[in-house]
Amino acid sequence: MDRLPPDRFPEVASLFHDGCPNAAMLHATLEGRVPGIVIVDNASQPTCALLQTEYYSFTFPSHPIPPTFLNQGLNHLLNDRPVMLVWDPQHADQPPPEAQKTLERKQLTGFDISSQPHEDIQVPVGAMLSPMDSGIIPKCSWHEQLVHAMGSIERFLTYGLGVCLIKNDEILAEAYMCFWGNGQAEIGVVTHEDHRNRGFGALTARHLIELCEERGLDAYITCYTQNRTLIKLARRIGLDHQRTYQLHLYGSDLANEIDDLTRHQP
Template sequence: MSAAPPAPGTDRDQLVEVAAADLPRLVPLFDPDHPNLAFAHAVIDGAIPGRAWAHFRNGAPVSCLIATTAPFCLAAGTMTPGFFMEAATLLAGHGEVQLVHPPGPGIGEWAEQAGFTTERRLHFTHTPFTHTPLDFSAPSPLAPDGYTLVRIDAETFSGLDSPMARSIFGTGARYADHAAGFALVKDGRVAADAHGVIGGGLIELGIHTHPDHRRKGLAFVVLAAVSRWGSRRGLRSVMTCHVHKTPSIALARKLGLTEEFSYPIAKATC
């Protein structure tokens, strides 16, 4: 059971679980340029499953940990060595963890002391000062011969080969209600699919191509479809990837997205 937040004037020296009704109190901890911000808002809004814990001072949250059911976990607010120790304990049994955290002197060392390894990811979006979501549009490539582009619904979700989409959304019903997704289907089977996690005015893009259908340009077709869908609804497209993922970097640029910054993550198997 989630604990009630401390009353004003009281402190909590440990991360305590935040009830669903109190999750909106965590929003001010996330800067507008926080990486994977769509994931944070999606958990807070109840669009994807997840849990959250926070440190409180004088009844207000000063730092928080959000865990999705996917590897992506998010930290925000004031970081301390103890925060990462607590995070490692709370995430025990989670499996693979990619903890996105604020940058700062010494923070990487604190994460490593808690048993994490440090890596970096890249953040891509369409340039915010030259395009608004409504006047940005990804390319509109045609589906290759033999493939049909379809909107992913609850039934299509059951045929997805993507472990990431399954771990983020959990069920086909949740996917149909809260995600934007398109797939290329051939002979009745999903060959490639792309999805968007929606939150905070953003749509964060993800992609999976079945091994039997790679190197055919399918990822570009489905990613572009999701990005265009988001732009028509005023959502800014975002894409992130590890710094060494050359194919993902090329895809982001082909979509018309621009690299804005790199950011640190702490990885572990918990």
């Protein structure tokens, strides 16, 4: 069991399935834009690998992955931190080791940039869509999540992309793109509590997706299956293709943290 230095991460990119869930996060880590680690069976000539992001310990298995290496790799990672294993049952030859908790997520894709937005997805009077900068980010609801994902605000401004809907210096909604790679981009969106159910999140997310498309990136949204609000928003802006995959949680601290996160989702 060997750990690769970051400058060798691109060498193992071909070991991972291009169509895996959260692929933008995987490739952003392989390409050095977000922090993470990679362990392999043999540093001289790797044939299988596990990649773990700093962000919530998302852990990606190479494909295919021998059960023995998967078990050993998970135990190795658990010596330092919990594991959240990204698992696509459709492309797995066998189930993963039994986890403390298993959650289902959806990935929503299929945006058509030539499609017209709903009539109600319009910038409200007196508001504007503004790119995120170093002055706006500390005021955002998810600025701590952003730093967790990217490592710093400076890294987000260098590699990421964000948009806020602002009116009278108040942020109404915000959308982020922290992870991109291999032609894909993963976005997140949040509407501030006092301004929900007015289409502001859909407006902001669609604008960010259009910016991603202009950069040659196919955008997608992921969420837990119980987050019906975000699934509805995604479909409203044209992300109407969906797939279901699993997160297998190993490590009690992470399981409790994710429990708290999912309880507070709409």
